[in-house]
Amino acid sequence: MPSDVALNIAKVRERIRRACALAGRDENEVLLLAVGKTHGPAAIRAAAAAGVVDIGENYVQEALAKIDALTDTPLIWHFIGPLQSNKTRPVAERFAWVHGVDRLKIAERLAQQRPPSLPPLNLCLQVNIDGEASKSGVEPGAVAALIEPIVALPNLRLRGLMAIPEPANSAASFARLRALFDDLRTRWPQLDTLSMGMSADLEAAVAAGATIVRIGTDIFGARPPA
Numbered sequence: 001m002p003s004d005v006a007l008n009i010a011k012v013r014e015r016i017r018r019a020c021a022l023a024g025r026d027e028n029e030v031l032l033l034a035v036g037k038t039h040g041p042a043a044i045r046a047a048a049a050a051g052v053v054d055i056g057e058n059y060v061q062e063a064l065a066k067i068d069a070l071t072d073t074p075l076i077w078h079f080i081g082p083l084q085s086n087k088t089r090p091v092a093e094r095f096a097w098v099h100g101v102d103r104l105k106i107a108e109r110l111a112q113q114r115p116p117s118l119p120p121l122n123l124c125l126q127v128n129i130d131g132e133a134s135k136s137g138v139e140p141g142a143v144a145a146l147i148e149p150i151v152a153l154p155n156l157r158l159r160g161l162m163a164i165p166e167p168a169n170s171a172a173s174f175a176r177l178r179a180l181f182d183d184l185r186t187r188w189p190q191l192d193t194l195s196m197g198m199s200a201d202l203e204a205a206v207a208a209g210a211t212i213v214r215i216g217t218d219i220f221g222a223r224p225p226a
């Protein structure tokens, strides 16, 4: 399996390179975030050996076990799942990024619980870009009002936006997220991150300006059904 992971990473990197070339973008503008949920420490270690540095995890307990098993690697951990307020402390203490913030209360707790001895915790706000009732995320029209109080919080660095669009029309959704991002950047020029694109649609996301693509299946293989 480790050699599969290395081969898969090479293929994904090639897809990113090609998508960047098509879009006239520098490939170094796009960070590959390998999403490890349901896969054990050995798979993550194989990704690290193949040069991946950034790992995305969705479940707090599962992630903490892997972080503990891999302290000898230079991995950077991103929390990308839904975050309940009673689980913010270990995330504030052990992760470098949180991609799914969609409420002020969560950001406030992360700010309060982030050890000041660590670099600021990087945050992306999750946007419900297709207005789906079943999905978490801030409505596009409410993002600016959420940014305002968050940028004033200590121990955090607001980096940008994240979304998980409906698969059927993700290209249009990515374009709308990009337009919202450009609009917000006129007011908050420090925003530099668009976290969008997964295994099935990374090319469309890169074309629309993604700076982080979150890839699970095409690196680690299929996951057991939830």
Ligand SMILES: *Cc1c(COP(=O)(O)O)cnc(C)c1O
Residues within 6 Å of the ligand: 035, 037, 058, 080, 081, 164, 198, 199, 200, 214, 215, 216, 217, 218
């Ligand atoms: C699982 C997950 C991914 C990876 O999805 P794949 O389709 O397996 O590449 C990306 N982002 C989030 C938020 C996820 O939960």
